[in-house]
Amino acid sequence: MTEHSLWRFSRALHAAINERQLQDLEPLIDDDVEWAIFGPVDMFPFLGARQGKAAVMEVCRQLADNVRVHRFDREQVMLGVDSAASMLRYSLTAVDCNKPISLRLAHFAQFRSGRLSRIRVLIDSFDLVEQALGRPINLPRIAS
Protein backbone atom coordinates (compact mmCIF):
# COMPACT_ATOMS: atom_id res chain seq x y z
CA MET A 1 0.00 0.00 0.00
CA THR A 2 1.50 3.31 -1.03
CA GLU A 3 1.67 6.20 1.38
CA HIS A 4 -1.19 8.68 1.23
CA SER A 5 -0.29 11.97 -0.48
CA LEU A 6 -1.26 13.85 2.69
CA TRP A 7 1.64 12.46 4.71
CA ARG A 8 4.23 13.28 2.08
CA PHE A 9 2.82 16.78 1.58
CA SER A 10 2.66 17.37 5.34
CA ARG A 11 6.29 16.35 5.90
CA ALA A 12 7.48 18.49 2.99
CA LEU A 13 5.47 21.51 4.12
CA HIS A 14 6.82 21.35 7.66
CA ALA A 15 10.38 20.96 6.36
CA ALA A 16 9.79 23.93 4.07
CA ILE A 17 8.59 26.07 6.97
CA ASN A 18 11.11 25.00 9.60
CA GLU A 19 14.22 24.30 7.52
CA ARG A 20 13.49 26.25 4.33
CA GLN A 21 13.76 22.95 2.41
CA LEU A 22 11.48 24.29 -0.30
CA GLN A 23 12.95 22.04 -2.99
CA ASP A 24 11.22 18.98 -1.50
CA LEU A 25 7.87 20.73 -1.46
CA GLU A 26 7.91 22.08 -5.01
CA PRO A 27 7.36 18.73 -6.86
CA LEU A 28 4.36 17.99 -4.59
CA ILE A 29 2.41 21.06 -5.73
CA ASP A 30 0.24 20.94 -8.86
CA ASP A 31 0.94 23.70 -11.39
CA ASP A 32 -2.68 24.89 -11.16
CA VAL A 33 -3.08 24.53 -7.40
CA GLU A 34 -5.88 26.46 -5.67
CA TRP A 35 -4.86 27.51 -2.16
CA ALA A 36 -6.77 29.43 0.51
CA ILE A 37 -6.17 30.06 4.22
CA PHE A 38 -9.14 32.04 5.51
CA GLY A 39 -8.18 34.72 8.02
CA PRO A 40 -7.34 38.41 8.54
CA VAL A 41 -5.00 39.18 5.64
CA ASP A 42 -4.48 42.78 6.84
CA MET A 43 -2.65 41.45 9.88
CA PHE A 44 -1.11 38.38 8.26
CA PRO A 45 -0.32 38.98 4.58
CA PHE A 46 0.53 35.29 4.07
CA LEU A 47 -3.12 34.34 4.66
CA GLY A 48 -5.71 34.52 1.90
CA ALA A 49 -6.07 32.92 -1.53
CA ARG A 50 -3.30 31.96 -3.96
CA GLN A 51 -3.53 30.46 -7.44
CA GLY A 52 -0.80 28.42 -9.15
CA LYS A 53 2.44 26.84 -8.01
CA ALA A 54 4.62 29.97 -8.09
CA ALA A 55 2.25 31.91 -5.82
CA VAL A 56 1.95 28.97 -3.42
CA MET A 57 5.73 28.47 -3.22
CA GLU A 58 6.08 32.20 -2.49
CA VAL A 59 3.51 32.05 0.31
CA CYS A 60 5.32 29.03 1.80
CA ARG A 61 8.51 31.13 1.81
CA GLN A 62 6.58 33.86 3.66
CA LEU A 63 5.32 31.28 6.17
CA ALA A 64 8.94 30.15 6.69
CA ASP A 65 9.94 33.79 7.27
CA ASN A 66 7.27 34.26 9.90
CA VAL A 67 6.65 31.06 11.86
CA ARG A 68 8.35 28.00 13.25
CA VAL A 69 6.37 24.83 13.94
CA HIS A 70 7.26 23.27 17.28
CA ARG A 71 4.63 20.63 17.43
CA PHE A 72 1.36 19.62 15.89
CA ASP A 73 -1.30 17.14 16.97
CA ARG A 74 -3.65 15.80 14.32
CA GLU A 75 -6.85 15.63 16.38
CA GLN A 76 -9.04 14.42 13.53
CA VAL A 77 -8.25 13.02 10.13
CA MET A 78 -10.29 11.65 7.24
CA LEU A 79 -8.62 10.21 4.17
CA GLY A 80 -10.15 9.57 0.74
CA VAL A 81 -8.35 8.15 -2.28
CA ASP A 82 -7.12 11.57 -3.44
CA SER A 83 -8.42 13.75 -0.65
CA ALA A 84 -7.87 14.41 3.02
CA ALA A 85 -9.31 16.51 5.81
CA SER A 86 -7.77 17.12 9.23
CA MET A 87 -8.23 19.20 12.31
CA LEU A 88 -4.89 20.04 13.87
CA ARG A 89 -3.54 21.87 16.86
CA TYR A 90 -0.24 23.63 16.26
CA SER A 91 2.33 25.04 18.64
CA LEU A 92 4.12 27.77 16.70
CA THR A 93 6.53 30.59 17.33
CA ALA A 94 6.24 33.93 15.56
CA VAL A 95 9.81 34.38 14.28
CA ASP A 96 10.24 38.14 14.61
CA CYS A 97 9.11 38.42 18.23
CA ASN A 98 9.70 34.83 19.41
CA LYS A 99 6.12 34.74 20.65
CA PRO A 100 4.54 31.30 21.23
CA ILE A 101 1.20 30.80 19.48
CA SER A 102 -1.19 27.91 19.85
CA LEU A 103 -3.41 27.53 16.81
CA ARG A 104 -6.24 25.20 15.86
CA LEU A 105 -6.98 24.73 12.15
CA ALA A 106 -8.96 22.52 9.79
CA HIS A 107 -7.99 21.77 6.23
CA PHE A 108 -9.59 20.05 3.25
CA ALA A 109 -7.08 18.98 0.61
CA GLN A 110 -7.36 17.44 -2.85
CA PHE A 111 -4.50 15.71 -4.66
CA ARG A 112 -3.99 14.94 -8.36
CA SER A 113 -1.31 12.42 -9.33
CA GLY A 114 0.18 12.77 -5.85
CA ARG A 115 0.37 16.56 -6.07
CA LEU A 116 -1.65 19.07 -4.06
CA SER A 117 -4.29 20.50 -6.41
CA ARG A 118 -6.54 22.28 -3.90
CA ILE A 119 -6.45 23.15 -0.22
CA ARG A 120 -8.74 25.23 1.92
CA VAL A 121 -7.72 25.98 5.49
CA LEU A 122 -9.89 27.40 8.25
CA ILE A 123 -8.30 28.72 11.44
CA ASP A 124 -9.70 29.83 14.78
CA SER A 125 -8.79 33.32 13.65
CA PHE A 126 -10.00 35.37 16.63
CA ASP A 127 -7.90 33.24 18.98
CA LEU A 128 -4.92 33.75 16.65
CA VAL A 129 -5.39 37.53 16.54
CA GLU A 130 -5.57 37.82 20.34
CA GLN A 131 -2.39 35.77 20.76
CA ALA A 132 -0.54 37.75 18.10
CA LEU A 133 -1.63 41.03 19.72
CA GLY A 134 -0.60 39.68 23.12
CA ARG A 135 -3.78 40.97 24.75
CA PRO A 136 -7.48 40.13 24.78
CA ILE A 137 -9.85 42.16 22.60
CA ASN A 138 -12.70 43.39 24.74
CA LEU A 139 -15.97 42.04 23.33
CA PRO A 140 -19.56 42.83 24.27
CA ARG A 141 -21.78 39.92 25.10
CA ILE A 142 -24.26 40.16 22.27
CA ALA A 143 -26.19 36.91 22.47
CA SER A 144 -28.65 35.71 25.09
Added chain:
Amino acid sequence: MTEHSLWRFSRALHAAINERQLQDLEPLIDDDVEWAIFGPVDMFPFLGARQGKAAVMEVCRQLADNVRVHRFDREQVMLGVDSAASMLRYSLTAVDCNKPISLRLAHFAQFRSGRLSRIRVLIDSFDLVEQALGRPINLPRIAS
Protein backbone atom coordinates in the same frame (compact mmCIF):
# COMPACT_ATOMS: atom_id res chain seq x y z
CA MET B 1 -28.00 1.98 0.58
CA THR B 2 -29.10 3.72 3.75
CA GLU B 3 -28.74 7.45 4.15
CA HIS B 4 -25.59 8.66 5.88
CA SER B 5 -26.15 9.80 9.46
CA LEU B 6 -24.75 13.23 8.55
CA TRP B 7 -27.69 14.11 6.31
CA ARG B 8 -30.30 13.14 8.89
CA PHE B 9 -28.46 15.00 11.65
CA SER B 10 -27.99 18.07 9.44
CA ARG B 11 -31.70 18.25 8.53
CA ALA B 12 -32.75 17.80 12.15
CA LEU B 13 -30.29 20.42 13.40
CA HIS B 14 -31.44 23.02 10.90
CA ALA B 15 -35.10 22.32 11.72
CA ALA B 16 -34.24 22.63 15.42
CA ILE B 17 -32.61 26.01 14.87
CA ASN B 18 -35.10 27.50 12.41
CA GLU B 19 -38.40 25.95 13.53
CA ARG B 20 -37.59 24.91 17.10
CA GLN B 21 -38.40 21.32 16.11
CA LEU B 22 -36.12 19.99 18.81
CA GLN B 23 -38.03 16.72 19.18
CA ASP B 24 -36.64 15.46 15.85
CA LEU B 25 -33.08 16.23 16.89
CA GLU B 26 -33.15 14.64 20.33
CA PRO B 27 -33.16 10.94 19.19
CA LEU B 28 -30.16 11.64 16.92
CA ILE B 29 -27.88 12.68 19.80
CA ASP B 30 -25.95 10.06 21.78
CA ASP B 31 -26.40 10.25 25.56
CA ASP B 32 -22.65 10.75 26.04
CA VAL B 33 -22.09 13.13 23.12
CA GLU B 34 -18.97 15.32 23.13
CA TRP B 35 -19.62 18.69 21.49
CA ALA B 36 -17.33 21.66 20.89
CA ILE B 37 -17.63 24.81 18.78
CA PHE B 38 -14.36 26.70 19.12
CA GLY B 39 -14.83 30.47 19.32
CA PRO B 40 -15.12 33.48 21.65
CA VAL B 41 -17.50 32.26 24.37
CA ASP B 42 -17.46 35.65 26.13
CA MET B 43 -19.28 37.16 23.16
CA PHE B 44 -21.31 34.10 22.18
CA PRO B 45 -22.21 31.99 25.23
CA PHE B 46 -23.57 29.22 22.99
CA LEU B 47 -20.07 28.48 21.70
CA GLY B 48 -17.63 26.28 23.59
CA ALA B 49 -17.67 22.69 24.83
CA ARG B 50 -20.66 20.66 26.01
CA GLN B 51 -20.84 17.12 27.36
CA GLY B 52 -23.92 14.88 27.25
CA LYS B 53 -27.28 15.03 25.52
CA ALA B 54 -29.01 17.42 27.92
CA ALA B 55 -26.28 20.04 27.59
CA VAL B 56 -26.25 19.71 23.79
CA MET B 57 -30.04 20.02 23.52
CA GLU B 58 -29.84 23.15 25.69
CA VAL B 59 -27.16 24.68 23.48
CA CYS B 60 -29.27 23.93 20.38
CA ARG B 61 -32.14 25.80 22.07
CA GLN B 62 -29.76 28.74 22.60
CA LEU B 63 -28.73 28.58 18.95
CA ALA B 64 -32.42 28.67 17.98
CA ASP B 65 -32.89 31.73 20.23
CA ASN B 66 -30.04 33.56 18.58
CA VAL B 67 -29.75 32.68 14.91
CA ARG B 68 -31.76 31.79 11.84
CA VAL B 69 -30.19 29.84 8.99
CA HIS B 70 -31.09 31.27 5.59
CA ARG B 71 -28.85 29.21 3.44
CA PHE B 72 -25.82 26.99 3.59
CA ASP B 73 -23.46 25.69 0.93
CA ARG B 74 -21.46 22.57 1.68
CA GLU B 75 -18.21 23.50 -0.05
CA GLN B 76 -16.36 20.33 0.94
CA VAL B 77 -17.53 17.04 2.35
CA MET B 78 -15.87 13.77 3.29
CA LEU B 79 -17.88 10.80 4.50
CA GLY B 80 -16.65 7.71 6.35
CA VAL B 81 -18.79 4.83 7.56
CA ASP B 82 -19.61 6.51 10.86
CA SER B 83 -17.87 9.82 10.41
CA ALA B 84 -18.12 12.98 8.35
CA ALA B 85 -16.27 16.22 7.81
CA SER B 86 -17.51 19.28 5.94
CA MET B 87 -16.59 22.85 5.24
CA LEU B 88 -19.70 24.99 4.95
CA ARG B 89 -20.60 28.56 4.24
CA TYR B 90 -23.68 29.79 6.12
CA SER B 91 -25.90 32.80 5.61
CA LEU B 92 -27.42 33.53 9.03
CA THR B 93 -29.39 36.24 10.73
CA ALA B 94 -28.74 37.23 14.33
CA VAL B 95 -32.29 37.10 15.75
CA ASP B 96 -32.21 39.99 18.22
CA CYS B 97 -30.84 42.61 15.84
CA ASN B 98 -31.83 41.07 12.48
CA LYS B 99 -28.22 41.40 11.37
CA PRO B 100 -27.09 39.24 8.41
CA ILE B 101 -23.96 37.20 9.08
CA SER B 102 -21.95 35.15 6.62
CA LEU B 103 -19.98 32.44 8.33
CA ARG B 104 -17.55 29.76 7.19
CA LEU B 105 -17.11 26.70 9.39
CA ALA B 106 -15.57 23.24 9.35
CA HIS B 107 -16.83 20.30 11.36
CA PHE B 108 -15.64 16.80 12.12
CA ALA B 109 -18.43 14.50 13.33
CA GLN B 110 -18.54 10.94 14.63
CA PHE B 111 -21.71 8.84 14.83
CA ARG B 112 -22.52 5.74 16.91
CA SER B 113 -25.58 3.67 15.93
CA GLY B 114 -26.79 6.60 13.83
CA ARG B 115 -26.49 9.08 16.69
CA LEU B 116 -24.04 11.95 16.97
CA SER B 117 -21.38 10.91 19.49
CA ARG B 118 -18.76 13.61 18.87
CA ILE B 119 -18.54 16.85 16.94
CA ARG B 120 -15.87 19.52 16.80
CA VAL B 121 -16.57 22.72 14.89
CA LEU B 122 -14.08 25.36 13.86
CA ILE B 123 -15.29 28.76 12.66
CA ASP B 124 -13.57 31.71 11.04
CA SER B 125 -14.07 33.43 14.38
CA PHE B 126 -12.42 36.80 13.69
CA ASP B 127 -14.65 37.30 10.65
CA LEU B 128 -17.66 36.38 12.81
CA VAL B 129 -16.70 38.85 15.56
CA GLU B 130 -16.28 41.73 13.11
CA GLN B 131 -19.66 41.05 11.53
CA ALA B 132 -21.38 40.77 14.91
CA LEU B 133 -19.78 44.03 16.06
CA GLY B 134 -20.78 45.65 12.77
CA ARG B 135 -17.38 47.29 12.38
CA PRO B 136 -13.82 46.22 11.55
CA ILE B 137 -11.32 45.74 14.37
CA ASN B 138 -8.22 47.73 13.59
CA LEU B 139 -5.25 45.38 13.42
CA PRO B 140 -1.55 46.09 13.15
CA ARG B 141 0.31 44.37 10.36
CA ILE B 142 2.64 42.20 12.38
CA ALA B 143 4.11 39.86 9.79
CA SER B 144 6.51 40.55 6.96
